[in-house]
């Protein structure tokens with residue numbers, strides 16, 4: 307038996323691998339198209355819940371048309387700031403589709419951050435309002451930052467970004483961090499209602515909120531809503547009253563409902579992002595439509611970016627090669 311090794315990529319190794327935001331959005335768009343063509347195996351996430359309102363999810367995926375596979379093992383612990391640790395963290399194991407052998411083990415935090423914003427960017431590309439001048443971001447954390455960058459790539463016409471956060475100073479810090487990165491006026495605000503009413507696109511990227519923070523009667527015709535917290539941040543009327551409801555994965559949406567999300571029920575009709583990308587279902591059809599996208603986060607997106615990272619890391623010789631096994635006998 308030959309010696310088996312795998313490449314280990316820490317978060318800092320991953321940050322050294324240069325993958326542009328444009329490439330990330332392109333990879334995610336192609337991956338959503340694979341989902342639209344039913345060319346993926348991506349079962350709803352099994353998980354364990356070791357503390358109230360926490361999860362550790364197993365997220366396996368096979369993207370058939372690209373012949374890539376692997377699994378993300380990711381945790382979400384909203385109270386982790388008390389331990390000076392991030393809310394979202396974990397590992398990706400990237401496997402050979404031919405032999406099943408692990409080819410790489412890598413940190414999953416950057417991949418999770420950028421792939422989530424890229425799924426929203428693809429949604430925005432197909433569903434943005436006709437005149438997208440104002441973006442409102444509620445939640446000035448990791449996702450708030452990456453969404454500001456990626457939404458501006460697919461909607462360069464954005465001129466103003468309102469940012470709100472319950473943590474004092476967080477919105478101001480985002481505005482400071484984005485100086486020189488984003489060509490738009492970034493305005494911190496505590497007035498969520500006014501910022502939502504003024505917006506063409508509204509993003510909620512908060513933590514697990516006890517009560518909805520966005521109300522249906524604040525939403526103007528033509529708005530695109532992007533919600534990252536499953537059903538929690540938007541009221542039931544917004545979810546059931548949207549003219550178009552979009553998700554990356556309906557099976558995952560239904561599995562979240564079974565776990566207590568969507569307390570007011572699921573929308574009667576939905577569109578799948580992948581079907582929109584391949585043209586089987588329409589994106590935005592009417593200027594006045596309120597479109598709400600709750601993309602639940604699919605493992606195919608993680609594995610597609612893990613594949614891009616692995617290929618680039620091998621080419622650039624980044625990361626370390628670790629032994630997995632060296633001999634046949636295990637006695």
Ligand SMILES: NC(=O)c1ccc[n+]([C@@H]2O[C@H](COP(=O)([O-])OP(=O)(O)OC[C@H]3O[C@@H](n4cnc5c(N)ncnc54)[C@H](O)[C@@H]3O)[C@@H](O)[C@H]2O)c1
Pocket residue numbers: 382393394418419422444445446447448449450470471472473476511512513514515519534535536601602603604
């Ligand atoms: N759907 C997906 O694919 C996907 C993927 C990754 C993360 N997420 C979710 O996205 C959300 C944001 O993740 P993150 O990594 O940016 O987290 P983060 O902790 O970096 O940022 C969250 C921010 O929201 C703020 N916040 C919390 N409650 C708020 C409220 N009621 N009003 C305004 N601001 C509030 C916090 O102060 C914090 O600054 C989380 O809920 C996470 O679970 C979803």
